[in-house]
Amino acid sequence: MAKLIVVCGATGQVGGSVAHRMLKEGWRVRAITRNVNGDAAKALAKQGAELTTADFDDEASLTKAFEGANVIFALTSQFWEHLMTLGQQGAGEKEYAQLLTIARVANQTPSLEHFVLHTLASGEKLAGPEYVCPHWDYKDKAADEIKRSMPDLAAKTTFLWIGWFVSNMWTLLRPMEVPGTYGGHIWLVPGAASTPMYMTDVATNVGVFVHHLLAKPHLSLPAKYVSVHTDILPYGEALKAWSAVSGKRAEYIEISDEVCEGLMGVFGKELASQLRMNEKAGGDWGRPYGKDFVTGEELGIPASELLNLRQSLEANKEKL
Ligand SMILES: NC(=O)c1ccc[n+]([C@@H]2O[C@H](COP(=O)([O-])OP(=O)(O)OC[C@H]3O[C@@H](n4cnc5c(N)ncnc54)[C@H](OP(=O)(O)O)[C@@H]3O)[C@@H](O)[C@H]2O)c1
Structure with missing residues (x-):
């Protein structure tokens, strides 16, 4: 019988x-939503997911939703929902x-056999205490607390x-068109163009990574940090692309x-705290995590299955 993955934020x-990748791989997928009548939920059900x-x-x-799961994929998206009302620390908490x-x-x-939890690196660990970035640091703090x-989890x-x-x-x-420039655009960024950034096409690459890490669990257990990225590029290069x-x-x-x-x-304040932290941290986000940091190459993920920055932009050209 196919294994069951329960997907939060499906x-x-x-x-x-x-959810889409694991359905293609023949897994039983149970998708968690607060609205089973929404379009995205209905599309998942049509492809065979249980809602x-x-x-x-x-x-x-959650106890009911996780029942019988071999794998749970989990994330939270609350930070941005609560940022306006609770502020950076409140939303982080x-x-x-x-x-x-x-x-x-x-x-x-x-x-449960495998728990995959979306977190991020700590700005404090990467760049020092004055570079705390709440939507990163609180996720890493949760990883430390787990x-x-x-320990069993x-x-x-x-x-x-x-x-x-x-x-x-x-x-x-998105870059903004400037009136009177005949189609010129500007990208206003609270960070240097040289700031190194790990980039990824989420729609394709997250599913590819999860599929591969579940196939070779010994490479990312126990409690390793896997980074889903294809490109490590200066931020300004993203605009050039x-x-x-x-x-x-x-x-x-x-x-x-x-x-x-x-x-x-406050959204701009949080964005600036991330960009300044990334600027200070440089291009090695795994450094404070030592051997616990695992890349796609170490997981043996073929580049041909992933979309890099340029391919992702090409695939979404009509939206740019
Ligand atoms: N933008 C970036 O560059 C970037 C980079 C790295 C990480 N991130 C992180 O990515 C995450 C956002 O993920 P996303 O873009 O996939 O979000 P999204 O597209 O906005 O989707 C949010 C999902 O979470 C579900 N959800 C929200 N609140 C819920 C609740 N209280 N109970 C149950 N389900 C809930 C929603 O389900 P329903 O609405 O169907 O219930 C939906 O499936 C954040 O943690 C963010 O920090 C963003």
Whole structure:
């Protein structure tokens, strides 16, 4: 009988990538959503996923949703939902609490063989205490707490980092057209163009990574950190690639943290804290994690299965 993977966030970008790939691999996929009547949920059901309703804040609903799971793929997306109302620390604490709620329930799931949890590196560990970036640090803090207080679960856990989403370039961080420039665009960024960034096409690559790490569990257990990325490039190179693929002229403009916050409010403050941390950290995000940091090459993932930055932009050309 096919193994069962329960996927949190299955109707979103990250979880959707996992759910779609594992369905293709012939697994039983149980997709968690708060709205089984939504379009993304219906599309998953059509492809063979079982739908279940659960909320990350409700342990009883998660216990039911995780029942019988061989694998649980989990994430939280609460940070951005709560940032405007709770501020950076408050949203971080909320996300931390949710990560631990999910982990506690996973820890009490007797059938569980492998727990894959989306976290990120710690800005503090990478760049120092003045570079804490709440939507990264609280995720890593949750990973540390799982290792400290739930050793049985940690033994079955892979922490999955997901690089900067290429889809940001046609969604929330898209370059803006400047009126009166005959099609010129600007990208306002609170960080240097030389800032190294790990990049990935989420829709394809997250599912590919999860499929491969589940096939060779000894490479990412216990409690290793796997980074889903194809390119490590200066941030300014992403704009050059966007420009080359879209055929639109674009200029990179570094703005101060204060200007970014003035333009985007607390969202801009968080964005600046990430970019400044990445700028200071340099191009080796795995350094503080030593041998526990695992790359796609170490997992034996063929580059031919992944979409790199350029391929991802080409595949989404009409959205640029
Ligand atoms: N943008 C970037 O460059 C970047 C880079 C690295 C990491 N990230 C991280 O990626 C994550 C966001 O993932 P995403 O883009 O896939 O999000 P998304 O597309 O917005 O999807 C969110 C998913 O989470 C589910 N969800 C949200 N709150 C829930 C709750 N209380 N209970 C149950 N399900 C809930 C939603 O399900 P329903 O609505 O169907 O219930 C949906 O499936 C964040 O943790 C973010 O920090 C982003």
